[in-house]
Amino acid sequence: MVYLAIVLMGALPYYMLVKSSKPKNALIIFSISAIGFLIYSLFPYLPKSSYNILLELTAFATSLLTFYLSYKTTNLTKLSYYFLFLNAVSMFVLPNHLFSVYYLSVLGASFLLYTISIKYIEIFESANFYNVKGLALKSPKLALILRLTLMALGLYPPFSNFFSLFLGVLKERAGTLNYIIFGWIFFANFFMAFRIMKNTIFGAPNENIVYKDISGKTAIAMTFLLLVLAVIGFSNLLEALSW
């Protein structure tokens, strides 16, 4: 079961099958990952097996491929679930409970990115941000939420994404491959998140499109999720300090 959970959580790039930027398809992928995570929560321990290294390498390859593909798209919906596939490999390098926190954080922040992509569709008729520049000047609330979400995904403190991984690095007595994976996760998440930030939040607004902002209520709801991630992050920080 744990192998199934790992695969469902994103160790294999099954998103290639749907290859879509449709929100519905993305939602299915999120659901599958969430189911995978539930299964994993029930059967958290990987049996000692020579297959594990193979699976770890496969998940790492998926992560590399996802990172490559992320540079081929400017669609936020797609990118939201790409983060899941980028991070599934972390299961092999993090202790179980920290992986749960980390993956849940990634799932939460990615889902937030997904909801932002839905807002993009409502406002710009598509979740593609290629032409949507200078969001900070035109839709400040949406830009702020997007910036915080991307900071969480880009592994910036104080969000739990960063602290759980950081704590993992401290606690895990890992081998060379694992350190490579740790390094990879840090950099890949950072570059993926900041590529989005650079291209859509900053710069001069596109005069050819009509910008709208999200409502205050939506912003508060989204902020709540970020707040949860930050609170978990602080508890991780306290754990790291006491370690």
Next chain:
Amino acid sequence: MVKAHLENVRKYIPHYWPMTTFVHHNPLHGFEDIPFKEALKQASKLYKAKVYMDSKYYVELYKEGIIKRDVLERNLFELLKKIGFEKYFGEAKKFITEISQDWKYYRVKSSQTPDISLIDYFNQKIVKDEDALFEELIEDMMLSEILDAIYEDNITDIVEKEIVEFVARFLDEGQTTMSMPERQKGMFEAFKLYEGLNTSLNEEEYADTILHELSPKNVERYILTHLLKEFGWAAFIKYREDNGDYYFQQIYPASLLEYLAVRLHYEKKYLTQYPILNFVELYKAFEQNKALFILKLLKAKNLLPSKYVDRLELKDKPKAILSDYLSEEVFLEAYRIQNIANELLIHLDKQKDITDFAFLIEKLKEEEGYIWLKSLEDSYIKEYTIDFLQSNEKIKKDILASAVFCIDVRSEAIRRHIERLGNYNTYGVAGFFGVPIAFIEFDKGHEQNLCPALIKPQKIIFELPEDEHLDYKAKHNINYTFKKTLESLKNNPYTPFFMVEAMGWLFGVNLFGKTLFPDFTLKVMSFIKAKKPKTRFTIDKLSQEEIEFYAEKFFIQKIKEAYHQEFKKNINDKKAKDLFEAIINGNNKGVEERVLEILRTKYNIKRENFELEKERLSNVGYTEKEQINLVENFLRLIGLTDDIPKFVLLIAHGSTSDNNPFESALDCGACGGNNGLPNVRILANIANRNYVRKGLEKVGIKIPEDTIFIPGIHNTTTDEITFYDTEIIPQKDRVLFDKIVKDFKIASQKTREERAKTLPYAGSGDRIPIRAIDWSETRPEWGLSKNMGVYVGKRSSTQNVALKNRFFMQSYAWEIDKDNKILKNILSGPFIIGEWINMEHYFSTTDNERLGAGSKVYHNVVGKVGVWTGNYGDLRTGLPYQTVYHDGMPYHEPIRLLTFIEAPVEKVLQAAQETEEALKLVVNEWVRLIIVDKLKGVAYTFKDGNLEVLFDSRGMNQFVI
């Protein structure tokens, strides 16, 4: 061939002056041959810049009552009449005052489907065949940009970085410590060495070859595209090329042709990364997949809506995407017109009505910027014309002092406050006071042209110390040594590591001091800094013997320096003299030929240069006759030819700010972006001479014996006035002069208080002087921002009009200008400079990013010639954001210069017709001219190039605007 193309396009490159002598200029100077409206249309397309403010801005002014309703209606009606749409007047007015500002928001699908004829109308306008669309999209793109769009890469960035890297290094004027070698060979020759380019071709042949290889359809357009890509650098190179006597151009020559060759080289070099290498191959590839190419270009230009970008990503059929995109564009445009018609409650049932209405709305959108601008200007013209025309001359008696200021808008407030304090009258004249000079300041090696950029000064003036200035020398030497030591420690590859630890705190003292205790720090710094000794000027012409003496002295010094630099040894006066004799008189006795050769070839120490030096020295100073002429012209220019008071105060201006690369933009524009103090000191000195006064008497100007001319400087940042050379005031007049000084201090204080109200975060007037020394202050003063017009005439006509520091004021008494000479001088000097200043502010406000310099906060000085944003990029032209904007709102009100000339109409027309450049600006409407003919009681203006009565105070009281 390239040369010819380049000549045709060079006028489209904006004007630029280096940072140290910032001269306000019209960035669209090259378009002044065509009418303003048409020029702006073309320029907007060419520079991709906004040339009018957004309609929202004008609507606010309309709501505030600044733009008058009747004026707007008249201008709108005129346009509608011209295009035959008077019947839609009400709708048109509602459109431009209420709907247009939300133009984008009407482009949405609504419940009412657009009429089929409306769709046909836009179908014809938008849907073109693929070839035409492609041509339209690539018209302003370099091949590398086109290929970047098609292959979704970004080599153009690398190309531009390489170009900027080379150009910035080559054009450096002393910022870098490791300057590029071999620059004296010229830009292209140095580039060949820099790039390891093994070619015997010169820049023209090289550019020609690459252009031939690239084969663009329209070579001239392609050259222009390249030059406009980084037009700041192109503008600076153009400046250097146009000013052959510019020091750095003389030693490191550069030209636009060479710059073009460099640009083309890098483009060609990086194009090899793509399978397409020229336009022939591009067109071939385009034939294979026209729709995809067009979509990629639309995407790169941010014109393709996101949903189509998604479809491109999903590899949908390009033809289908393009077709859907175009039909959606057609529908959305049709919807927009339909929505506007609904908003205006227009029922359009006839097919012709609908398309006519669409045409009208498009025309209004195209013309609204100009309609608003003209209405804003006309509203001001209407307001001021009556005031100027009806003001009466009031003659003040018992004038104690006449103060002459620069025409600058910043002089208006202080002039007003001085006049209100008692028996003072004031005059305005271009800040170089009619004394155009090439000035060599004490202890500085280079010349400054203290005159408008339009004039090449004929006279050279040196500033010399009056005494031995030992204290200055000592402090100067200590400071110089300290600075050099710091510089060498800073620039050495190894020493910075420990230098930061050991001496970093020294910089911290200055930094914290300036931030926390600016007053105190300034006092400490001024104590440390060597104080300039009392100086005099070389006003009188040199005799032949003096010329010989100084030329020889200068040359011997040059030989000593060259020898030291070459052989790292000092030589004594005798040996230097021997070398001098050998070079100049061919007396080679006892002198090594090798040394002479080095001095001649490497250091340019030749007989020809000695002769040139003598010729230059013959331009030093004025003859007696020239001195008399200088004062006579000045007094006639301002109309001060009789009743000259006891004191004539000649007050130039300058500014003070810290950490401000644009400091010279705040100095006197009429002095080439410098402080005008030398000009007034020279003029006052000459005017106080007995033989000059006697000479003036002969031409009918009687200056009373006890009249004294005193020079002074108005610091426009602090509004303080400081007088110079006051020791010539006799004891008996001291009390009177002290009263003047006291009164001027009061006037300064009042001016500061007035200015503090408009300066952000200035608090009270007392805090204003701090801004001059605050290194973090991005806006030490507003400078010339908000300038609106110029009044050429008597002060009495403007004295009781609220000019709000928005007018340049040139004194002019037409009665004494019998042959129009003075007016012609005004039209060919201050008038044109005024237009440059005004247009620079105009375009820096309408599009600060493109035609201005962007925010000061991100500026870094490059090569000591200008600034760029961040750490590389284009040289920023225009004015920074903080000069014309505040808190996201424009502070400067962009309008054309309203030029009021107080004189009989025939006189003005005659003078204008003889001043080609000025006439061109008036006829093409780059300035709005209003002739205030007080004799007739009529004001005139130009409309569509023709003279018309604007206002007749004799009864008709009818405005034509």
